[in-house]
Every structure is written in C-alpha cells, then in structure tokens.
Amino acid sequence: MPRSFGHIAGQPVGSTYGSRKEVRDAGVHLPLIAGISGTAAEGTDSIVVSGGYPDDEDYGDVIVYTGHGGRDANTGKQIRDQEISAPGNAGLLRSHLDGLPVRVVRGAHKDSPHAPNVGYRYDGLYQVDSYAAKVGIEGYRIWRFTLTKLKDEQISTPPAVAPQAVVHPRVANPAPVLTTTVQRLVRNSxxxxxxxxxxxxxxxxxxxxxxxxxxxxxxxxxxxxxxxxxxxxxxxxxxxxxxxxxxxxxxxxxxxxxxxxxxxxxxxxxxxxxxxxxxxxxxxxxxxxxxxxxxxxxxxxxxx
Amino acid sequence: MPRSFGHIAGQPVGSTYGSRKEVRDAGVHLPLIAGISGTAAEGTDSIVVSGGYPDDEDYGDVIVYTGHGGRDANTGKQIRDQEISAPGNAGLLRSHLDGLPVRVVRGAHKDSPHAPNVGYRYDGLYQVDSYAAKVGIEGYRIWRFTLTKLKDEQISTPPAVAPQAVVHPRVANPAPVLTTTVQRLVRNSxxxxxxxxxxxxxxxxxxxxxxxxxxxxxxxxxxxxxxxxxxxxxxxxxxxxxxxxxxxxxxxxxxxxxxxxxxxxxxxxxxxxxxxxxxxxxxxxxxxxxxxxxxxxxxxxxxx
Structure with a gap:
C-alpha cells in the first residue's frame, strides 16, 4: 500500500487516542515505537512529538523537531552525531523538498504546553519549512526540522477540470491522496x-x-x-x-x-x-x- | 517621495470615498484618471477596478484585471494591441516579479457584484499571481493580470532582531514600507x-x-x-x-x-x-x- 499523505478519513484534527496502538489502528501514525514514519524515497507522512528530546521546541503552530539516530538504546542519551541519511531524517528532508504534508501527533509529556494531558492527539498537517544541523544540548550534532502548521486553505484537492479541457486517460498509478499545498515561500520586503x-x-x-x-x-x-x-x-x-x-x-x-x-x-x-x-x-x-x-x-x- | 506600497495609515480596508479626488487625497491611489498607479522600475502600488473593460473578471478575492493601452480616447474602445511595456502593465509585471502588494480600490459599476453601490472603496492588498496575453472580446491583444487578495498573515512587518544579532548601520535609503509577503507559490500534488x-x-x-x-x-x-x-x-x-x-x-x-x-x-x-x-x-x-x-x-x- 502506498504511504498515505494528508488527513486520514474519519480522523479529524483533535482526535484523541489512548495508546500508540490506537494511533496506529487509526492509520494516523503507523510505527509503534519510532517517532518518524517515512523513508528517503517516499518522504515522511507523520511524526509523533512526545518529549524526551531536549532540543525540541514546541510553539504550537511551529515545531522545531529533533531528528533521530545516535542515541544510546538503554539510556536514551545522545552518544553519537545524527546523520541526515538516517531514514526518518532523510524522509523529513524529502517532505521538505517536495512540500509533502506531515501529520503531527502529540503525546502527553511535560515539556510542552501544547501536549495533551493524557494519551495522544492528532494535531493536523504541518509542512517542513526548513532544516539545519547544530550541536545539541548533549554535545553531538543533531538535525532539526522546523515544521509549520498548514492552514485549511493550503490543503485542497485540485481544482475541477474545466469543461473545455480534454483530459487523456491517466498513464500512471492512481494517486493515493490528492493534496495540494504551498511549498516554497519567498519572502519579500x-x-x-x-x-x-x-x-x-x-x-x-x-x-x-x-x-x-x-x-x-x-x-x-x-x-x-x-x-x-x-x-x-x-x-x-x-x-x-x-x-x-x-x-x-x-x-x-x-x-x-x-x-x-x-x-x-x-x-x-x-x-x-x-x-x-x-x-x-x-x-x-x-x-x-x-x-x-x-x-x-x-x-x-x-x-x- | 518614494512610492508607498502596502496599507496607508488611517485608511483601513473598507474605507469609502465619494470621488477619485478623495481617494487621491487619502493617499490610496494617486492618479486622478489612470486606473493603474506605477512604473516599470518601481512596480504598481495601486489600481482602481471600475468597470468598462469587458475582459475584466471580478470574483472578489480573485480579480482578472485588464491592462491598459490601445484604446480610442473618444470611444473607449480597443483599437490596437496592448503592449506589456506600457507603464501600468510593466508596473504590474514588476509587482508580480517582486511580490509587491497592490492596493485595490473598487469604484461603483454594474459589471461586478463586488463593486460598491456608490463612490469608491478601498478593498485591501492583493498580489499579482500571474499574467498572460489573450485576444480580448474586442479582437485585440490584451494583457490580463490575475490578482489574489492577501490574507492578514501574509502581510507583516519583519520579525524583531534577535538580541544576539549584531546589526550594522543601514547603508541604504530607509525603506518606505516594510511589508513581508508571500511571493512564489509552488503547488504540489x-x-x-x-x-x-x-x-x-x-x-x-x-x-x-x-x-x-x-x-x-x-x-x-x-x-x-x-x-x-x-x-x-x-x-x-x-x-x-x-x-x-x-x-x-x-x-x-x-x-x-x-x-x-x-x-x-x-x-x-x-x-x-x-x-x-x-x-x-x-x-x-x-x-x-x-x-x-x-x-x-x-x-x-x-x-x-
């Protein structure tokens, strides 16, 4: 099944879930453990923001999200540099390059006023505006992705085909989700x-x-x-x-x-x-x- | 005085005026006759939509606006092709290329449900999304500019300088208006x-x-x-x-x-x-x- 980008039918923004299993069963975020769902080739379709990354910054509509890799499996501490080629990081980069919308799920944790009190909540679609590396609080290189919440008018199905337009039969595999979004902002002043x-x-x-x-x-x-x-x-x-x-x-x-x-x-x-x-x-x-x-x-x- | 782009202080969106003279005195659209205010070098800061152009299309938040030139001074009919190099047209092209906001004033006329009943009304800032030529209803080439209304969040002053940023003295003439806007949309699907x-x-x-x-x-x-x-x-x-x-x-x-x-x-x-x-x-x-x-x-x- 191709990876599904965009909203999941029947799961409106604000839907809550008791566990990662429920989030998975709803189709909102498929991995049970990993916080990033995606690959370098397809892009990232969803992430979970659930605390524990000291360099994360959650401003609600803007999230500075730490990539993955380089952590000790037992202690959870950063012990090596993160690589941009790690699947989740490369997936977020692909979502940035292609303007793909990323579903954001927040899990209950104490680091963010925007997190739910218990369980998990689907908080809508974000775009990956930019990314960059820095030496994180724990002293190793981390990759950070800045995600901005998409407004409803930035998410739309394509316009209807005008009556006079001649449309040939599709030559490709059908599109899993038809999401149109704003990709590249060039600010002016x-x-x-x-x-x-x-x-x-x-x-x-x-x-x-x-x-x-x-x-x-x-x-x-x-x-x-x-x-x-x-x-x-x-x-x-x-x-x-x-x-x-x-x-x-x-x-x-x-x-x-x-x-x-x-x-x-x-x-x-x-x-x-x-x-x-x-x-x-x-x-x-x-x-x-x-x-x-x-x-x-x-x-x-x-x-x- | 440099051309002023963006909102004019004291003239909120929805302000009404009895005449072009009042519109001019308010600083919203300076020419008394011309519908387009601007030059190729500076861009267009404002237009008046007041009917009489059979190829105009007014959808409220989207306006397909006919350029100028090639009309008979007496009859108002199109008698020659329009040129993209005419000042108003080249000004709208510059506004498109540079992402400059254009003030839109609507005048009372019967062709548009979005026009005021009497006099003139300031209807806010639009961006020039695209432009193209076509043979108009009157049989000559016209240039058409598609303008889309800017949302408030697309119009902002620049972010404050972070405390740690060292800012050198400005080397240029001061900016008449500091408007930040969305310039280039790349749609994805x-x-x-x-x-x-x-x-x-x-x-x-x-x-x-x-x-x-x-x-x-x-x-x-x-x-x-x-x-x-x-x-x-x-x-x-x-x-x-x-x-x-x-x-x-x-x-x-x-x-x-x-x-x-x-x-x-x-x-x-x-x-x-x-x-x-x-x-x-x-x-x-x-x-x-x-x-x-x-x-x-x-x-x-x-x-x-």
Missing amino acids: SVVQHVKAWHEHQCQVCGLAIQVATGFYSEGAHIRGLGQPHHGPDVEENVLCLCPNDHVRFDNGAIYLTDDLKVIDALTGVTIAALRVHPLHQINVTYVAYHRAQWTVGTPRNEP | SVVQHVKAWHEHQCQVCGLAIQVATGFYSEGAHIRGLGQPHHGPDVEENVLCLCPNDHVRFDNGAIYLTDDLKVIDALTGVTIAALRVHPLHQINVTYVAYHRAQWTVGTPRNEP
Whole structure:
C-alpha cells in the first residue's frame, strides 16, 4: 500500500487516542515505537512529538523537531552525531523538498504546553519549512526540522477540470491522496528590494539574471533565516540576491560561504565561485558564519 | 517621495470615498484618471477596478484585471494591441516579479457584484499571481493580470532582531514600507510527484537536477495554469518537471513549447532545446498550445 499523505478519513484534527496502538489502528501514525514514519524515497507522512528530546521546541503552530539516530538504546542519551541519511531524517528532508504534508501527533509529556494531558492527539498537517544541523544540548550534532502548521486553505484537492479541457486517460498509478499545498515561500520586503536593486537582479553566486518580458527576476535570500529557530534580521547585511536555483541550494546547505565570501560546494568542499559583491552592499560575516555552521557541524565539540 | 506600497495609515480596508479626488487625497491611489498607479522600475502600488473593460473578471478575492493601452480616447474602445511595456502593465509585471502588494480600490459599476453601490472603496492588498496575453472580446491583444487578495498573515512587518544579532548601520535609503509577503507559490500534488519521479527531478528544459544533501529538488510546473482564469487540470499530461529557474521562465513566458516539444526562447524566437521526455509521461499538446498562445499573441486575429 502506498504511504498515505494528508488527513486520514474519519480522523479529524483533535482526535484523541489512548495508546500508540490506537494511533496506529487509526492509520494516523503507523510505527509503534519510532517517532518518524517515512523513508528517503517516499518522504515522511507523520511524526509523533512526545518529549524526551531536549532540543525540541514546541510553539504550537511551529515545531522545531529533533531528528533521530545516535542515541544510546538503554539510556536514551545522545552518544553519537545524527546523520541526515538516517531514514526518518532523510524522509523529513524529502517532505521538505517536495512540500509533502506531515501529520503531527502529540503525546502527553511535560515539556510542552501544547501536549495533551493524557494519551495522544492528532494535531493536523504541518509542512517542513526548513532544516539545519547544530550541536545539541548533549554535545553531538543533531538535525532539526522546523515544521509549520498548514492552514485549511493550503490543503485542497485540485481544482475541477474545466469543461473545455480534454483530459487523456491517466498513464500512471492512481494517486493515493490528492493534496495540494504551498511549498516554497519567498519572502519579500523593502530590504530585499534594496539588495536586488544593487545587484540588478544578478545572482551573487552564478551571475545569472533571469529575464522575462520587460524585466528581470531574482530572489532575496536571508543568510541567517527569519523566524523560528534562527531569528535572523531582515536587514541588507543579512540578504543575498540569488537566482531561484542558487536560492534553493543556499537554503538547503548545498552551498555555503566562507568569511572571505567564497562560495563552497558542500558536497565536494570545492570553491566554485567568489561571491559577487556591490560596494553599497555590506554583508555581515556573523550571519555568514551562522549559516555555514548549520551545514558544517562535524566532530562533536566536547570530544577529546 | 518614494512610492508607498502596502496599507496607508488611517485608511483601513473598507474605507469609502465619494470621488477619485478623495481617494487621491487619502493617499490610496494617486492618479486622478489612470486606473493603474506605477512604473516599470518601481512596480504598481495601486489600481482602481471600475468597470468598462469587458475582459475584466471580478470574483472578489480573485480579480482578472485588464491592462491598459490601445484604446480610442473618444470611444473607449480597443483599437490596437496592448503592449506589456506600457507603464501600468510593466508596473504590474514588476509587482508580480517582486511580490509587491497592490492596493485595490473598487469604484461603483454594474459589471461586478463586488463593486460598491456608490463612490469608491478601498478593498485591501492583493498580489499579482500571474499574467498572460489573450485576444480580448474586442479582437485585440490584451494583457490580463490575475490578482489574489492577501490574507492578514501574509502581510507583516519583519520579525524583531534577535538580541544576539549584531546589526550594522543601514547603508541604504530607509525603506518606505516594510511589508513581508508571500511571493512564489509552488503547488504540489500526487500528480506532480509522479512527474518528478519519472524524470528523477531532472529539469525537462536544461537537464539540471539540483542536489541537496541526500536528495534532489525540482518543481512541478502546470502547463495550462491551475485556477482563475486558466482552469488547467492537475493531471500528469499538464505538468512539467522543471528546475526553479526554468519554472520562473516558463510561468512568465520567457520560454514556451512548440507542438513537437521544442523549447523556444521567447525573447529571441530561437530554439534552445528539445524538451526532455520520458516514455510514461505523455504531454497533452492542447495545454502546450494554450500556454504558447498566452505569449505569442501577435497581430489581431480579426484584422484583414
């Protein structure tokens, strides 16, 4: 059976369950033990937020969720770095890349005011807005995924086919769930406008300015992200002018910057370009270092 | 004074005015006659929807708005093609490309149930979701801009600077309005997932698959757009797998396809590639022709 994304019929948001077995029987979260349901290839369809991860942050509509791996089976303590290639982590990354909705189940625990008092509760669909690594409270690299609750209008079945549209028979396996969602948010502001104007929409990584009709298109990329959990500021020193492709690469750590503004390919470690600069556009290397640290967290810092 | 984008202080949504002069004095829409306020360089800050354009469609939260130009000054009838380079049209295109919010004022007229009974009303901020050309009811090319009302949560001032963030003095002219908005929506569905899987995230135009960590990123591009005014279906035959850059180009008509699936650069008319195909991925040329017609509308079709 293909993995089911989206709401499960008969299980409205707010449904409660006495045990993980009941959650499983309802089809809301299938694994009985694991907190993350999913694979690298399919994506993650559901998670359980049930405490015990000291780096988790639960703000209700925003959850900063710790990935899995590297914990001692007996003590539950972090004893090794987490890997992004671990199935649950790679599944959350796939859900991020493809804009797949993730069912969130909260279990009773003391760390969050948003948790139920007893048992488990289905709290609706979230999207994986971003992810990043950091050295966690226990001294090892952890991956953290920021999930934001989807509003009802972001979840819809596709529009009906217009009468004049000729639809050929489907050639693929039928879709298990038809969920339409908002995937990629590009925030804009006057600050972003300044940066784009300085660079005349030329990508600071590759030099491309996408031309359409009478104008050019570019995107403002915040170096240290806005909002939870990064709290970066919307100031010119924290914004790059990028083409959409390099924006995706930058936001996902496929490229990062050195303090002297060289562009590094994270997969190979090779310098691929010098960042294009403009005399009026100061870039604050504090933010550059913050971004880089998310993607270059290596050996545990408290090891001998 | 720089052009002001976003709400005007003291003019809440729903404010009414007896005349265009009152609308102007309130700072909501400055031109006394023109329906579009803006320039190619700055973008469009406001429009007036007041009837008289037979191709306008007003659905309340969605407006399909006709551009300007080519009308007889005496009769008001369309006598020539509209040009995308006309200031108001180029301004709306810039607002689309930069995600700038547009103030919408409705004037009393009989064509729309959403118009006020008398005078003018400020109806809030809209974003320019898309634009396209077509041969209008009067037989000449018109440009049409689809505007969607922004929800309050899409309009916000930037987050406060975190205490630990070091902010250098601003190097640019101060921002007239700090508006953060949602700019670029990439819709996702099971149909899109199929298409991406067939192409293994390789862009059907340029062959690039953007690699991040453990996976690849691509976007599903609907050939005939979803929703107003295109009503394209969410079926595999209507979806391409594209990199973000080519998605922007395709959605803005900088590239289009021939019926034998050659990729044409709209600026030069030159064939730049053969579309990459997959044996399981049928593409319906009805949708290809629909998309192409939006960007290649030339000589009026009812001319001798």
